[in-house]
Amino acid sequence: MSDIVRDETVSTLPAGLPADQHRAHEKNVLKLAVGAIGVVFGDIGTSPLYAMRDTFAGHHPLPLDELHVFGIISLMFWSMIIIVTVKYVTIIMRADNRGEGGSLALIALIQGALRKDKRGTRYVVLMGVFATALFYGDSMITPAVSVMGAIEGLAVYSPGLKDVVVPIVMVIIVGLFFIQSRGTARVARLFGPVMLVYFATISVLGIASIVRMPEVLAALSPHYAITMFIADPLRGFLAMGAAVLAVTGAEALYADMGHFGRPPIRVSWLVFVLPALTINYLGQAALLLRNPAALESPFYYLAPQWFQWPLLLIASMAAVIASQAVISGAFSVTQQAIQLGFVPRMTIKHTSETAGQIFIPVVNWALMIAVLVLVAVFQRSSNLTAAYGIAVTGAMLIDNFLLAVVLRKLWNWSWWKAAPLLTLFFVLDIAYLAANLTKIPDGGWVPLVMGLIIFTMLTTWNRGRALMRQNMAVESIPLGVFAKSAHNSAARVPGTAVFMASAHAGVPSALLHNIKHNKVLHERVVVLTVVIEDVPYVADTHRSSVEQFGESFYRVKLHFGFLEETDVPRALMEVRMCGETFDMMQTSFFLSRQTLLSADKPGMALWREKLFAWMLRNAASAMEFFRLPTNRVVELGSQLKI
Template sequence: MSSIANTDEPAAATAQGHGHSASTLTLAVGAVGVVFGDIGTSPLYAFRETFAAHHGAIGITPDAEHIHGVLSLVFWSMMMVVTVKYVLTIMRADNKGEGGSLALLALIRRASDNRRWTAPLILLGVFATALFYGDSMITPAISVLSATEGLQYIVPGFKPWIVPTAVAILFGLFAIQSRGSGKVGKLFGPIMLTYFGMLATLGVMHLSANPAIILETINPINALRFFQADGFTAFIALGSVVLAVTGAEALYADMGHFGRKPIGLSWLTFVFPALMLNYMGQGAMILSASSPAAAAALVKDPFFLMIPDLVRVPVIILALLATIIASQAVISGAFSLTQQAIQLGFIPRMEIRHTSASAAGQIYIPTINWGLMVMVILLVLFFQSSTNLAAAYGIAVTGAMFIDTLLLAAVLFSLWRWPVWKALPLVAAFLIVDVAYFGANLIKVPQGGWVPLLIGFVIFTLLTTWSRGRELMRASMSESALPIEIFAKSAQNSATRVAGTAVFMASTNTGVPSALLHNIKHNKVLHERILILTVAVQDVPYLESIERYSCKDLGNGFYRVTIRCGFLEETDVPALLRTLDLCGAPFDMMHTSFFLSRQTLLASAKPGMAIWREKLFAWMLRNAASAMEFFRLPTNRVVELGSQVEI
């Protein structure tokens, strides 16, 4: 059983998130390389998919009215979803500088005082986390596959090699993850700056022949006319228009790495203009076609067809590099999210490797890496093309955006105490947009939208089963727990004391750990100093050292110690103990033994969880990483003692 405790005890008001020492401009440039990769590769397929025939509907005719309507939808989607919702609103709801659905969820849980609506919101936040894993599988598949399809414009007859090439690139990308993204990451900024500059340049080249399209794009009446003229077909098109804003949630999730201001600055001054120039350039190119047949040919792949022959090869290679970077950012995000979920008690312990001595956020989780790789490659082999994958892409993104709005509503009303007249119109506007996009993508379920939903529900089941199982296991163990004060007095005369320190890891800060009971029962010895240690993960990302430790002297050499950590901090127990000066002499690891409890779960008919979920929890418990590895305990100083528990 994990000895991490998730407490709802509020951290002191002095706790702060990690700061950013670099300048705002430097951080803004870095954000371009990491944060905007996903949304930056959308021009490769979003505009094309909006005009394509989907789900039995007739494709949209690429005439002036429809192009102006689609461009207006793209522009106002970016304004409402990315700029207003994420950059100007949700990113203000940070948890000590950190963003993302789990960070926001922890913030709400800490401030809600366990009100009736807290539990449903927690479930929604967990489901948003599950949808992110679906997104992290589809993003590398569609991004790399769409760029690889561009190689057919360089190499004639390349089409049969598109899928094998994409699979090879993806395999190589996942294979190098164990080496860390630090060195590769230094190239991300310059490459993505060049890429966005290329997007803007291509757009301006075609806009010069039709600059009036700019005014048509920012005119919302064109979007309304599109719906008025085409009705349900326009609604279906929304499911593809949303592809232009996929990756918006990454702005919030990566806020802790760069800060709100640098991300907002790079979006408003560089990324947003570059994207819109390219989309308008694609529209202007199609409008400049000499005939409807020529326009129909151009709209089938406008991004690659807008590239001049002279620079076709370097531009397509640059686009391929951009998709790899976008995939890398999502994979790194999955590692970070998994670490948070482990610390917050939603995922079993996993092996976490730190790939940088200086950057704590650069981690590698083998189980997640290879699991993602298998799923991404299966998606490429199953769907075969980026057009087919587009049907599966929007569900996860729009579902997560919808949940973010619901969590934001809780923040506005409960945390920020906004008056109803101020908060309700904003939340209503966001909900209308989210519901429209999510509804348009629900139509895609038979054509592939079921994939991220299935992935989301499977992962949601795993996350909630683990969380509920840990809760029931702790309750079962506490029922028969002996008060530590009584145990310390009775054990004093019933066991031989030996030199050294014994640390017994405990999942709760009450009762006697089963490992301690088994040790005295079988070995009949006690060390001179005995620590019953609980690692309590707080609902904040980082803690100051002054609030990290608490120690209670129980007498007779017994101490109950609680070490608090933020959900983004390492749980390196030996390193933390070396800084602890509340329990007598300093700790010498050569004279310290660590005792761990390993529970074997017995499924029972007790109320709490269905039998199949109990068996699932037991399987997850058996396959969880060793507490010795997770807490970085010295291998030659650990003793594990097992017991059986019914839930």
Template structure:
């Protein structure tokens, strides 16, 4: 599914891509960088995951059987979902080095483009996974920062009234600095998270030495079956909280383009996973070494009680820094996913600011930033505690994990042609585990799980409405399209020619652009050189320079140019025109005029979309970033010509 910059689907040409060098530097440096960015979400899960399983909305008695069962569930969830599913298998399904639901969707569509029965459903699943991500990106900063700040109550219970104001203040500050970029602060992310993981591992070991048998109990799957056999309903409900230990697993895949597959795998297997497991085992060992009454009190915040009294406040501060870093990664991820969605034609053009001259991936999207901040703060105030937020957390994550399982099943069976018995066996395991976790989280809907589903439904409606609306709009405009050869033979030969170059931006790579017809009709002149320019965004993240531009000479000073970009690249039309070959002399901006068509939609009863969706699409079109800004066109060289279109 190759799409134009304005969102219309078109037939994909041959692979206009090349490998992109993402991770430049030594393995150690990349691994530390990955620890700072990729593992923030899953790394802060010990702050609340174990607590919520025992002291959340569905409490468990703190005894050896339950602790062993929960620890074993956490261990095997990490092994099956994170290590096997994401790190070992899904991360192999990269789209020219890039990962994430949209990148995987683009990969599948490119290679199965001819099988329309496959691709229609796959597109909807991929878009829904993206929609769920937005719900997750709102809850993650709220629950992470709030859970860390709540650690202050383990230092002094009298600080409880200050928890929400402090959390809101931190979150406002975090979103406020986004426009300045995070390059300088980002350099600290790796070392801080390296120190954080080391500390939580040491704290876990301090308690494991008092009860070393907890290690064998954790890795023994018999305790999982014992838990489910003795109390099947409680064990099933507990899955809704245990899954909090693996939230952030999808970030390993989504952030693969920044660091590469190998550094992320090395960081996870040899450092991050051992540190997390040691901390969880330490929490379990600490509770098993306590009396029943003390354990029931301690389990309300076991992460912070791992530290001695004198070190508890420093641990709260360190955990808060870690959650800020985790939140930053999610916010940056929201910007990145939105940029991909814009390029692939699922989101209207939005203003994108680049906050770093050297790092192309560091972007800032104001609309997304302030919308996220508003929703995150509303969540903190509305739910009031990380425990209440935990009830809303999990549905979006498990839904996205299940969709990833569907997408990877297509990859294994259709693209990689794995041995069917091996592939089906693995997929059965993934679907069983993901299905159980999603089922357990569906029980949370009345207690707050409705929120990410509501956000997902709204986002899904917006994404699909824009994609469908653009498709209909392009189809309506193509209906009245005039072949270029006929136009040149008739009107073009008799019109007055004036000096200079006219560039007509068009979403269609055939026919005469409406802006050209309108210009000739009203101004009755044509420039000496006329370039019909189409920008196509490919289903690959990057396009090589030698495959960037296609040109066609119609003679009589008319040229058609198609410029190809990857969905991770920034569009800059003047820069491409300055090095364009095959269209006469080099383009000089002071002698070039850009003509853009601006459509005004008229909702109609024609087949296509419901009236309410047509009105929604019309509103989105009016509020989209102008093509002039999006394509980086010089403001004093642009002419806009309007027209009305029924869809």
């Protein structure tokens, strides 16, 4: 995810270009497609480790007969076609925010279309934020279930090693999270080739099994899924809770679109991943019908004895790559959430200048602790898969509501055109979610609780910041009036003073406190507001806007996209409409640090006020977040009630 350089060359080239340019474009798409295999498809690619096993030996097992085996294969295959290929690859990936995807990027895109409909916008934002909260729950479960599902091959091949599976999984997970701070730019180059080897391997193993029972190919017909539900509706419905594991990770296609572009992801899915998954599931089905005892782990028992340990190694590497991609995705989503105002400022470290990697310590260590706890509590991947499906199906269902808004409001589809497609998606996703809700007592409550906690924190921060800006605006003084009165009441000293302000109008509290206590003004006074736009990147020509108020008072607005680094000093040095150019050695930055006081004012419940105050106290320093020079910053405190 964040391990990959954003590449603007993936858009379709216009017709009429020379043949060598078309060949270069196709080569670039193929190269990016290999990279996408390593980052985008790790989650869904490792599903064969446990999907078939948990369908027939999980919390709601199916009978191991031809009716149910063929029915489940048919259901999995057509779910991949409808949900992944049609819904995500063909339709949702077209709803990009200037090339970027994901729930938050889609929220920003929809907000622009629903700007006049404030109530509708609010509901859309809440749905998108809850989908983001579920993504964090998925980020906790994926490393645990993927790595554990792979390492459990030890116990399959050597039952005496069963007791060391959990300790080995924990060691791998700890090591995985500890290397994040150093970046994974170098090893990330191997992700694509390793996953190519993995998909090639599971394809060959699947073919070898199909050859011994070719009639299993008939299971790709949709009528086998329909026949299973007619003959055994209750167990067929409950089995959907495990069958959905075949499409886990589908939402990653959309979230990672900005790193690769649509064509490479589509090529990866249609040419490499979908055929490999289909072949392997068919191979597992043929194996189970020939040898029901292989149900202990149909994935690993596909391998001949001489290839068992190499398969264990390849699958383990694939699981680690899948986990790495999810962790990097959590960093990227958090960065977007910070910029869009749903998460407090956090320390963001760039681990690679060339690969654009970021590392967020708070997120990294919180995820590591959560994953280790899940491994320690659930002990087996089959126990964790009960918790896995709800987060995925919940997010996919929310994507349907967002897609409905896109089809109607952004693309202006008529209802007769949109309704059949949306109905198909809603029926399938609601059925999958309902089937997974039956697993709440078995662990499905975990992502729901995690999601609700994170959703509460995201919405509390967003609402608290809005109330703070609202209350500060009520007490603010117009900057033009202040400039005229302050010029004659304070001494002017050399240099430039930059006062950071979150509001778009009025005088920041730090400026008021400075003149009240120090009774001086710098030769040039700049009130600076950083504006995060609803687009991923802002062109340099639109980076800044300047308003002059006389007496060397200026209001500067710096515009950044929600995926950009907010490097304020670098952006200021490009401003040419504010008198002389900015010299950081002659510039002082004044920051306001608010202390919240609990109050009975309407706006938020008292417990949410206390939660918001705690989040505010623990937010990263604005100095670090905006890349301000440490020896040029002055903080002035104030108290505020919301």
